[in-house]
Amino acid sequence: GAVVSQHPSRVICKSGTSVKIECRSLDFQATTMFWYRQFPKQSLMLMATSNEGSKATYEQGVEKDKFLINHASLTLSTLTVTSAHPEDSSFYICSARDIYDITGGNEQFFGPGTRLTVL
Amino acid sequence: GNSVTQMEGPVTLSEEAFLTINCTYTATGYPSLFWYVQYPGEGLQLLLKATKADDKGSNKGFEATYRKETTSFHLEKGSVQVSDSAVYFCALSGEGRRALTFGSGTRLQVQP
Numbered sequence: 001g002a003v004v005s006q007h008p009s010r011v012i013c014k015s016g017t018s019v020k021i022e023c024r025s026l027d028f029q030a031t032t033m034f035w036y037r038q039f040p041k042q043s044l045m046l047m048a049t050s051n052e053g054s055k056a057t058y059e060q061g062v063e064k065d066k067f068l069i070n071h072a073s074l075t076l077s078t079l080t081v082t083s084a085h086p087e088d089s090s091f092y093i094c095s096a097r098d099i100y101d102i103t104g105g106n107e108q109f110f111g112p113g114t115r116l117t118v119l
Numbered sequence: 120g121n122s123v124t125q126m127e128g129p130v131t132l133s134e135e136a137f138l139t140i141n142c143t144y145t146a147t148g149y150p151s152l153f154w155y156v157q158y159p160g161e162g163l164q165l166l167l168k169a170t171k172a173d174d175k176g177s178n179k180g181f182e183a184t185y186r187k188e189t190t191s192f193h194l195e196k197g198s199v200q201v202s203d204s205a206v207y208f209c210a211l212s213g214e215g216r217r218a219l220t221f222g223s224g225t226r227l228q229v230q231p
Binding site: 004006034046111 | 153162163168218220
């Protein structure tokens with residue numbers, strides 16, 4: 001089955017530093033990947049849509065200069081949290097859609113998530 | 120805009136009990152509907168899906184039927200096991216929008 005990996009799985013950093021999270025589709029190609037944020041015991045909130053070879057599309061209220069997204073290849077998207085602060089601490093999850101998905105159902109495959117803790 | 124509403128948890132059941140987790144949605148047109156499951160310490164996994172009205176998705180004993188007339192996609196299982204303990208998310212993908220809109224999640228705890 002389709003597998004999406006994220007790295008790192010857990011990161012602790014000091015306030016003011018930047019953190020990069022990688023999302024990779026391991027056995028399929030994805031022109032579009034999605035980045036979500038999940039607060040404890042809450043649902044996933046879409047942050048942005050990452051498009052291969054073009055700029056990401058951010059949801060309302062998400063600072064594009066704060067959360068930098070790069071989608072340089074069909075199998076890799078990165079999210080960089082710049083100048084992280086404690087309020088950025090959260091669980092970040094990516095998902096990817098297979099470009100050859102012919103089911104029409106828009107099935108997405110999720111990474112295991114990255115837990116970010118900013119001290 | 121699109122939205123998904125699912126019942127509050129946690130839901131606590133004994134093993135072999137019948138499970139229903141309600142999910143209703145608001146969307147224009149004909150969205151695709153999904154149930155995802157998140158086991159402790161793991162990422163989301165697709166449990167089942169339905170792409171058009173009256174479709175029934177099923178997997179691992181779980182079922183959900185896409186009811187357009189009631190805008191619902193309730194999750195059911197006839198006999199739950201301890202290993203089913205997890206958080207279940209109902210989600211939809213609207214027409215022309217490929218990102219998913221999630222419900223708040225329902226935690227299921229199954230006791231032996």
